[in-house]
Each structure stands twice: as structure tokens, then as C-alpha cells.
Amino acid sequence: MSIKDEVLKRKTFAIISHPDAGKTTLTEKLLLFGNLIRSAGTVKGKKSGKFATSDWMEIEKQRGISVTSSVMNFPYKGFQVNILDTPGHEDFSEDTYRTLTAVDCVVMIIDATKGIEAQTLKLFKVCRMRGVPIFTFINKLDREGREPLDLLEEIENELNIETYPMNWPVGMGKRFLGIFDRYNEQFVQFNGNEEETYIPYADLDKPEHANLVQNPTFVETKDELALVDEAGNEFSLDAVLKGELTPVFFGSALAPFGVQTFFDTFISMAPAPTPRKTTEGVMSPDNPEFSGFVFKIQANMNPAHRDRIAFLRVCSGKFERGMSVKLARTDKPIKLSQSQQFVASSRDTIEEAFAGDIIGIYDPNAYRIGDTLIEGKESFEFDELPQFPPELFKKVTAKNVMKAKQFKKGIEQLVQEGAIQLFKDFRTESYIIGAVGQLQYEVFEYRMKNEYNVDIMFESIGERIPRWLKADQVDPNLFDERNLLVRDREGEAVVLFKNDFSLRWFIDKHPKVELIDLFEVN
Numbered sequence: 001m002s003i004k005d006e007v008l009k010r011k012t013f014a015i016i017s018h019p020d021a022g023k024t025t026l027t028e029k030l031l032l033f034g035n036l037i038r039s040a041g042t043v044k045g046k047k048s049g050k051f052a053t054s055d056w057m058e059i060e061k062q063r064g065i066s067v068t069s070s071v072m073n074f075p076y077k078g079f080q081v082n083i084l085d086t087p088g089h090e091d092f093s094e095d096t097y098r099t100l101t102a103v104d105c106v107v108m109i110i111d112a113t114k115g116i117e118a119q120t121l122k123l124f125k126v127c128r129m130r131g132v133p134i135f136t137f138i139n140k141l142d143r144e145g146r147e148p149l150d151l152l153e154e155i156e157n158e159l160n161i162e163t164y165p166m167n168w169p170v171g172m173g174k175r176f177l178g179i180f181d182r183y184n185e186q187f188v189q190f191n192g193n194e195e196e197t198y199i200p201y202a203d204l205d206k207p208e209h210a211n212l213v214q215n216p217t218f219v220e221t222k223d224e225l226a227l228v229d230e231a232g233n234e235f236s237l238d239a240v241l242k243g244e245l246t247p248v249f250f251g252s253a254l255a256p257f258g259v260q261t262f263f264d265t266f267i268s269m270a271p272a273p274t275p276r277k278t279t280e281g282v283m284s285p286d287n288p289e290f291s292g293f294v295f296k297i298q299a300n301m302n303p304a305h306r307d308r309i310a311f312l313r314v315c316s317g318k319f320e321r322g323m324s325v326k327l328a329r330t331d332k333p334i335k336l337s338q339s340q341q342f343v344a345s346s347r348d349t350i351e352e353a354f355a356g357d358i359i360g361i362y363d364p365n366a367y368r369i370g371d372t373l374i375e376g377k378e379s380f381e382f383d384e385l386p387q388f389p390p391e392l393f394k395k396v397t398a399k400n401v402m403k404a405k406q407f408k409k410g411i412e413q414l415v416q417e418g419a420i421q422l423f424k425d426f427r428t429e430s431y432i433i434g435a436v437g438q439l440q441y442e443v444f445e446y447r448m449k450n451e452y453n454v455d456i457m458f459e460s461i462g463e464r465i466p467r468w469l470k471a472d473q474v475d476p477n478l479f480d481e482r483n484l485l486v487r488d489r490e491g492e493a494v495v496l497f498k499n500d501f502s503l504r505w506f507i508d509k510h511p512k513v514e515l516i517d518l519f520e521v522n
């Protein structure tokens with residue numbers, strides 16, 4: 001098979017959701033389709049003490065280490081599916097954001113009873129901002145939820161994206177009858193169990209369906225659907241692929257209901273790996289020479305190994321185990337002898353991979369997040385991974401001053417790895433570390449102790465709003481502890497505003513000072 005054919009088969013995506021929206025349940029169903037697991041329930045049931053394959057990082061955490069996004073891959077109907085798991089909000093970190101740079105689209109799960117939940121909004125917005133195609137699965141239709149139109153409106157308003165309902169639910173909760181599968185022009189009947197009945201629209205007036213079509217909920221919904229057909233957005237695959245329109249599927253991951261039609265339609269529409277920008281122009285996924293970038297480095301994935309694994313997204317050519325490549329940053333050759341593909345917690349050695357695939361390579365302490373690996377003679381780097389402004393900040397010091405050297409070394413390495421972001425107080429030069437989620441501090445503390453033998457102390461300075469300053473507008477006299485002036489890793493000046501009020505007050509007082517928000521979404 002040619003490289004081009006291999007690339008066209010790849011569907012690489014992440015599933016993102018608020019905790020409890022049903023990500024684990026849906027992932028499990030997809031793994032069943034892919035025959036990666038044999039029966040439902042082997043994976044689910046956090047409360048019963050079992051765990052999901054995709055939740056294996058939880059186990060790693062209990063052993064005292066963390067944090068990864070696992071990668072699951074399986075062949076499905078002629079495609080090669082790569083699912084990247086993203087940790088939920090409680091385990092939120094910059095890794096979650098970076099994972100989004102390695103996928104070609106995302107599936108966003110929303111709980112029909114809740115709609116978009118605040119803590120997850122930012123994650124969704126990052127996808128929107130980066131133009132990642134978003135497919136929406138509105139879950140838990142077997143429960144009494146919010147009105148479909150209301151949910152669509154919320155998605156449109158919050159994410160500034162158009163929606164196109166691929167199907168339309170008839171009733172919810174106890175009155176749930178099934179869905180109008182608009183895309184495939186059939187009614188999918190819910191029978192209260194896993195069996196779904198598919199009735200083409202044209203067959204709905206057959207006598208055996210009289211009971212169904214005369215049901216008041218059915219009649220009512222048919223009228224509603226006529227309105228949606230008339231007044232709703234047009235479907236455009238082009239707009240989907242540009243990230244401007246999200247196809248919305250209603251269903252129930254648990255029942256399961258509507259999952260098969262969702263997945264089949266999603267897989268047929270999801271983009272294959274697309275060309276990626278580099279410093280020397282665009283790299284096509286079917287370029288015969290191998291290239292890829294590191295989007296994540298995982299230390300101590302397995303305590304027994306105590307090794308580091310760099311996660312690489314293949315962007316072109318063919319990866320072969322043992323091949324020699326060049327690390328673009330240093331221009332030095334490096335041999336990729338130990339490589340792994342991940343099926344959640346098990347590691348299989350991988351012999352070859354193509355654009356869209358995610359592989360784990362042994363990291364002899366050589367890689368950094370964002371590093372480009374190239375097979376050919378040319379030199380280029382993939383676009384820098386975006387920096388995501390942290391929200392939590394803590395001052396950090398070594399408990400034992402005698403350990404200053406290890407302390408510094410540990411911090412520098414962990415910063416390089418992207419585990420945390422480092423800032424320095426403008427005046428005192430003391431270290432301040434920023435994180436997107438609390439877990440990053442826990443991992444940081446654990447690793448400082450275990451890998452560098454340094455006990456650290458934190459002093460929280462709370463949630464802050466970071467704003468970057470232009471170099472010629474830095475006036476330390478304008479800031480104090482409240483609105484703390486710091487420098488980032490590159491030496492750029494950043495103000496950590498205490499809260500929204502302080503920020504607005506400052507803007508009011510000093511309208512000429514330009515404050516740059518790296519996280520502006522809309």
C-alpha cells in the first residue's frame with residue numbers, strides 16, 4: 001500500500017468532555033466496535049472499583065506518578081483509528097491542550113441534562129480557536145434533558161460556531177422513542193435495549209409503524225424537525241473541516257443508542273491527516289520522508305522502568321523501528337530504536353507508522369516538547385507548539401538551601417519538558433511556577449523529590465490573570481505584590497493581575513499600556 005493510501009486511512013482524534021459527561025462510556029463503546037475489548041463493563045464502573053482502559057493514568061497516579069493521555073488505536077471498516085485520551089478537568093494540565101495539537105479533529109461530548117459546563121468551556125474554545133474540526137455528541141438522551149434547540153443555541157453562542165444536527169431526538173427520558181437520522185434519512189427506533197431498529201423515512205407510513213408515527217411525541221417532533229429543516233443551517237463538510245460548523249449527534253453512550261450511526265458517520269467525515277506548517281513551508285503527509293514532532297514527554301510511565309517516553313505525532317513519510325533521524329533543533333542524528341505504540345496501559349513495540357499515528361519513543365533525555373524529527377537531509381521545524389497561559393501561580397523554594405543546585409537543575413529540566421511554566425519575580429528573582437491545573441503542582445513536587453531528591457515548599461499566590469507587556473512599556477513602578485510583575489522564561493515581562501477587578505482598574509488608570517492576552521479566543 002502506498003504512503004498516500006496509508007495516510008488516507010488514518011483518523012486521529014481526541015474525545016473531550018466535562019467529567020461525568022460520558023467520555024469513558026463512549027470510549028468503551030468505540031473500543032468494542034474496534035474489538036479492542038470484548039464486552040461492555042470490562043472497562044467501566046469507576047465506582048465499582050474497576051477502571052476504564054482509557055483511564056489507566058488514574059492507576060498510574062495512585063502509584064504516585066502521572067500524567068498522560070493514553071492513545072488507543074484499532075482498525076475499523078478499512079480505517080485506522082487513533083483515539084487520544086485527554087484527562088478530565090480534575091487532572092487538567094497543559095498536556096491536555098498540547099494533545100490537541102496532535103489530533104486532526106475532536107469529539108466533544110456534552111451531557112444533555114447539563115449543556116456546556118463552565119470548567120470545560122476553555123478546552124472547547126481552544127479547539128475552536130485553533131480551527132480543529134469539532135464533532136459533537138450530546139449524551140444521556142435516555143434521561144430527561146434540556147431541549148435540543150436550547151442545547152444547540154448554547155453551543156453556537158458559547159463557541160461561536162454553527163451547528164448542524166445530524167439527527168433529531170424524539171422525546172427524552174421515559175418518552176424517548178429514537179432519533180430522526182437526518183443524514184442517512186432513516187428513523188432509528190429505541191427499543192429500550194441495545195437493539196436499534198432502522199426504518200428508512202420512506203417506510204414510515206407502512207402499517208407496522210402506525211403506532212410509532214401516531215405517538216404524540218413523534219408527531220410533535222416531526223413538526224419541530226420541519227422547522228429545523230427549514231430554518232437551520234445548511235450542512236457543509238467544508239465548513240466542518242474548517243472548524244466553523246459542528247455536526248451534532250444526539251444519543252446515549254450507556255444504552256447504547258445512536259452510537260453506531262454516530263461513529264460510522266463521524267469516521268466517514270473526519271479528516272485524514274492534513275499538511276502541516278513548517279518553517280520551510282508546508283509538509284504534506286504523504287511526503288515519502290519521515291517527519292514528526294514531540295508533543296508530550298512522559299517521565300516514569302512505568303515505575304519499574306523509570307524511563308522517559310516522548311510522544312511523537314508522525315506528520316509525513318513512514319516511520320520504521322530502528323531508523324535514524326535528525327533532531328532539527330540540534331541538527332544531530334538520533335536512532336529511534338525503542339518505539340512503542342500504546343493501547344492504553346500495554347505497550348506494543350511498533351514496527352512502522354504513518355502520518356496521523358502517535359508513537360512513543362524512548363527519550364534518552366534528548367527531546368523537548370515541540371521538537372521536530374526529520375528523516376531527510378533538509379532542515380525545518382514544525383510550527384512551535386502554542387503556549388497556554390497558566391492560571392494558578394505559586395512561589396517555590398527548596399526546603400533545604402544546601403540543595404540549591406539540584407533544585408535549579410530539576411526546575412530547569414521540568415520546565416523544558418513542559419511540565420510547568422517558570423516565571424521569575426521581576427525584583428527578587430525568586431521562582432514562581434505557573435500551571436493550568438492543580439495536578440501539575442503535585443506531579444512537579446513528586447518528581448522534584450523522586451528524581452532530583454529535593455523537597456520543595458510552595459507559597460500560593462492564587463489564581464491570577466497573566467497579561468504580557470510590550471518591552472518598551474515595562475515600568476516596575478506601576479506594579480506591586482497585588483499585581484505582580486514577573487518575567488517569563490524568555491525574559492518577557494508579564495503582569496500577574498490579582499483578579500478581574502484589578503485588571504480593569506489598571507486598564508482604566510493606564511489606558512496607554514498595552515496588555516497582551518495570549519489566550520484571546522474570539
Ligand code: G4P
Pocket residue numbers: 017018019020021022023024025026044045046047048088139140141142143251252253254255
Ligand atoms: P466521564 O468519563 O466523562 O467522566 O463519564 P463516564 O463515562 O464515567 O460517565 C459518568 C456517569 O454517567 C456514569 O455513571 C455513567 O454510567 C453515566 N452515563 C454515561 N453515559 C450515559 C448515558 O447515555 N445515559 C445515562 N443515563 N448515564 C450515562 P456513574 O453512576 O457515575 O458511574 P457508574 O458507576 O455507573 O460507572
